[in-house]
Amino acid sequence: MKKAKYLLSIVLVFTVLFSTVACSNTPETKTGTATAQGFGGPITVTVTVTDGVLTDVKVEGPSESAGIGSIAVEQLPAKMLEAKSVDVDVISGATISSKAILAAAAEAYANAMGEEVGAEVKMAPGTYTNEVWAFSPNVKMEVAVTVSEDKILSIEVGKNGETEPILQNAIDLYIPRILENQSIAVDAITGATGSSGGIRLGVMKALEQALEAAESDPAAITAFQKPIPKVSGKTETLNYDVVVVGMGGSGSAAAMSAAEAQVAAGQEVSVLAIEKAGKYGGTSAVTSEMMAINPPRFMKDNNYEVRKIQLGVFERPLEDTRKDKSVYVDVEEMKSAWLEYTEGDAKEEMLDLMLNHSGETLDWLVYEHGFTFGKPQLGVEPSATYFCVYQYNDSFMDNKHIIITYFDTLYDHFTKLGGQYMLETEAYELLYDKDTKTVTGVKAVGADGTEYIINAKAVILATGGFCGNGEMTSELLSDEYYPLKGTWNMVGMTQNDGKMIASALDIGAGTYNIGMAPIVHIGGSRVLLHDFETYTVEIDGETKTVALNDVPMIMSISGNVMTVNKEGKRFTAETGLGFLEPWKGGPEFYSIWSDDQIQKVREEGFATVTVGAFINQGGVPTGYPIKELDEVINVAMEKGICYKADTLEELAAELGIDADNFLQTVETYNGYCAEGVDADFGKAADFLIPIKEGPYYAFVGAPYAYSTCGGLDINTKFQVLRPDGQTPINGLYSCGTDCLGVLLSEKKAYVTYGGAAQGWAYTSGKLAGESAVKNMVK
Ligand SMILES: Cc1cc2nc3c(=O)[nH]c(=O)nc-3n(C[C@H](O)[C@H](O)[C@H](O)COP(=O)(O)OP(=O)(O)OC[C@H]3O[C@@H](n4cnc5c(N)ncnc54)[C@H](O)[C@@H]3O)c2cc1C
Structure with a gap:
């Protein structure tokens, strides 16, 4: 016992002496920073090395998924500090984020120490196939990667459970980008981030295996993790009559109808649609059905028999018990049930537009633009009692690969009329003339970093709501009837982040039921x-x-x-x-x-x-x-x-x-x-x-x-209104989810009549496009 105490005091004296010596000189502190591509976006690591010892690690990865990548962002710095090394084990279940953090940390450490980064890349040539989790929560994606000694030669996606058009988008855009840049740190394709992430994980695993097979240093993988710098300093100015932001269901309908209205008015078509994702379609391309009330041409061409339908989880054996079979829906009855459900909150004049124009909108899609729908059904909810739900391609689930072809046809028609569109172009701010209180266009940025100033006489916002933005849902959703504030999990498009709704609010737009529960x-x-x-x-x-x-x-x-x-x-x-x-x-x-x-x-x-x-x-x-x-x-x-x-x-x-x-x-x-x-x-x-x-x-x-449900306030011309609910903002229109709240109530869930969101998307889009052109002509 005595001996132990003696030993301890020697250690203490030594430690005190040693620290005194260390303290007598100014400690030498070096920092280094590096970035690598995580699962959701870039991850930046900054390390501090004091007197040769790792003393601080900061990791910034704001786009990593909550509860998965975010855990690696939170936990790895502590692990590294505890180990006094940037070489620690990955966090299980967050492999991509962990490996990006470790790669960036290794590079940051080397930068701090002034060392050369990266080992020699020498892989065992061949094809490496892995199964990885991508977007689908239930089926893994097979990714086969062929490499030479120092290059990724090809990437093939095999069996998978991804949503077909979305995966196709990643295959068409993301794989060529990886191959061209020889980097898995290229930006994921917006709208296909899950599928892009799966491809990236498959390639990363293959590179690791190929390096291991050649007995190379695993650190050589950092050669394939370099972020690609964006072109900067390039600005283009464009001029159009109408610019539509968002090319989902509502924006596509708006762009098409605006182009048609210009043709009808004898004008040259000057409509630009822009979309931040790599492909048009938005949420609308992964939807099952749309609501339409008594489409006249469709009704005339079809008999009124309503077929029985059995669907996996939802069983819908329908018995057609309507008394008057000459129409599908008794509009007055449905309207009063709707107003009763929404307790007087829905704007009646907007509901009238939905009830009176959704039928002709379905006809327009079918007869003018080649969409195919089945016969009317009831919605899935127990309270859905109106035959107003039309399934794309007459199928509830197996239709995603078909819906996207309808959008292809629509954009073929649009461009033939002279309309133009730009993909991977994100609008981020409205151009607003404070003197005339008029919206005069939008600012946008392209995938390569090019800035666009798009001047327009009318801007139509069709950006699918703000559910992808946790800050906005925390701020704008209401806790009055239900505790809704906070960040919501989504099966919808997380890129629908409300940037343009926020910009509209910044210039003084009013809202309608913006606090209501998401769909x-x-x-x-x-x-x-x-x-x-x-x-x-x-x-x-x-x-x-x-x-x-x-x-x-x-x-x-x-x-x-x-x-x-x-x-x-x-x-x-x-x-x-x-x-x-x-x-x-x-x-x-x-x-x-x-x-x-x-x-x-x-x-x-x-x-x-x-x-x-x-x-x-x-x-x-x-x-x-x-x-x-x-x-x-x-x-x-x-x-x-x-x-x-x-x-x-x-x-x-x-x-x-x-x-x-x-x-x-x-x-x-x-x-x-x-x-x-x-x-x-x-x-x-x-x-x-x-x-x-x-x-x-x-x-x-x-x-x-x-998606969210409530949003901007609009009038029957689809003009965005000021908070007084009366005064339109010149030049600014909205349609689709961005203003769906006008049909609903903050006290209730999204209406129980299935298909209303999609029905509103097309109907409001078509009417907004026509209205924007009509207002301009005057
Ligand atoms: C899985 C699923 C199933 C559904 N099923 C049904 C159904 O059966 N029936 C029904 O009625 N509804 C359904 N819905 C809801 C329905 O799909 C949506 O309400 C509807 O598609 C919304 O259309 P939209 O045009 O408003 O938005 P979207 O179709 O999402 O289009 C918005 C577009 O704007 C783009 N965008 C966003 N911000 C910007 C920006 N700043 N710059 C440029 N572009 C931008 C987005 O990338 C997106 O492409 C479903 C939704 C999901 C997720």
Whole structure:
């Protein structure tokens, strides 16, 4: 014991002496910075080296996915500092982001130390094939990469579960860009970032394998991770009568109808459409159906029999019980039901436009521009009672590769009339003349960095809302009726980031129901796992899939447990969390499991399994014990989608929710379970299972939104209005999701009549294009 103390004091003296010596000189501090391409965008790493020791690491990767790449951004700096080295292990499940951070950190460190970066590139020539996760949450993408000793020669995508036209876009644009620049750090294609990310991951894995096969230094991969500098300093000025921003459903309809209106008015066509993605179509090209009310030509050409339809998850055997079969929809009846549903909030004059012009819009698409729709259906929601929903190509799911060809035809017609368009061109600001209070065009930037000043007499905003922008949804969505503020998970286009809506607000545009809930049908886990391989088991002679990645999803939207919002309160019967109801909890909610329930899943499996359509990787059979549950829970905890605590109070603290409300909610819920009656939300007694002893677990669930719903205020000419709701802003128009709120209410979900969003997109687009030209002619 004495000896140990003596040793300790020597060490202390030595340390003090050593630090005194070190402190007597000014420490030598060097910093280095480098950038590499992560999953979502560039990641910049800055390292500080003090007296040869790594003392600080800063990582900036704002575009990495929340709960996946963001974890690498948060955790790797600490790991590097702990190891005093930039050479640490990747964070599992966030491979691309981790490797980009490690590559950038290695380069930053070398820069700081004034060392040469990069080992010699020498690969074993051949073809390397890998299966990687891309956009599809349920099917991996096969990527085959052929390399020579020092070059990527070709990239082929094999089997995959991507949305066809979107993947095609990445194949057409992204692969050539990688090959041309010999870099996987080229920008992903906007609108196809998921598929681009999969291709990048496949190429990265192949390069690693090819370097390893040649026994080369793995660090040589940094030669293929150099960001490509953008052309700067080039500005072009363009002049048009009409510029349409966004080439999804509404913008494409607006551009086409504006061009047609110019032809009809005897003018030379001067319409430019711009689109930030690599391909036109937007969300509209991945949609199933549009609403149209009694399309006259289509009705005349078709008999009124409504066919029966069976669809995977949604079963719709339709019986045509209408009394008057000479029309599909009784417009007056539908209108009063709509106004009643929206509690007087919808603008009646805008609803009239939708009801009276959506039919002719469908006819226009079909007879003038070659779209194909099936016969009218009811929407999927239980309350959808009007035959007004038309499926593209007469198919609910298998139509994406067809819809894009309709857009090809539309743009063929548009350009033949003299219309022009520019892809990969993002508008970021309105040009506004303060003296005349007139919008005079837009500023935009091209993929190569070229700046465009586009002067126009009319600007039509058709940018698909602002759901892709967490700051805007946190600021502009309202907590008045539901706790909606925050960043929303999306199945829609994350590039719809509201930049131009923000610019319109900056120049004094008014809004209408901008605070209302986004469009949502399905719910799931806040973060989808990709950490476990799916396997199959034989149960009663049947082969069933076990997708452990789906377990947190099943646990976050299970009807069997109690679920609360950020206020610690229940918000729905939990049986609706998988479909239709999850939005009521806001951008995330928490499903609470007590220890006995967890043990039951481990030993007996799930009693019921709820899966979110589109986002499940195969689910797990009911009654199949999940022996790997602890492993899954550990991964879920690492990803921030599962929390565990011994007491309910501690769990509330971990989640950051109101503990008093939460405890009260549990007590009330347990009372309902004892009585077998859910007095708040009417959940069926079979699903009322009490919360017993701890430890307790909370699984973080989330609605998956298509887009926001509310937005700019407009009048019947589709002019954007000032906050007084009366005064139009000269030169500024809007259509589609950017102004869908005029048909709706902040108190309610997006209307339950399926197809309304898409019906509005085309109808409002067509009318806005005509109106912009008509106003200009005067
Ligand atoms: C999976 C899914 C299924 C759906 N199914 C249905 C359905 O069956 N029925 C239905 O009615 N609705 C459905 N919807 C909703 C419907 O698709 C949308 O409401 C509709 O497509 C919106 O059309 P839009 O023109 O407003 O937006 P979009 O079609 O998204 O077009 C907006 C375009 O603007 C571009 N853009 C954005 N910002 C800029 C900028 N600053 N500069 C340049 N371009 C920009 C975007 O890249 C995009 O291409 C679905 C949505 C999703 C995600």
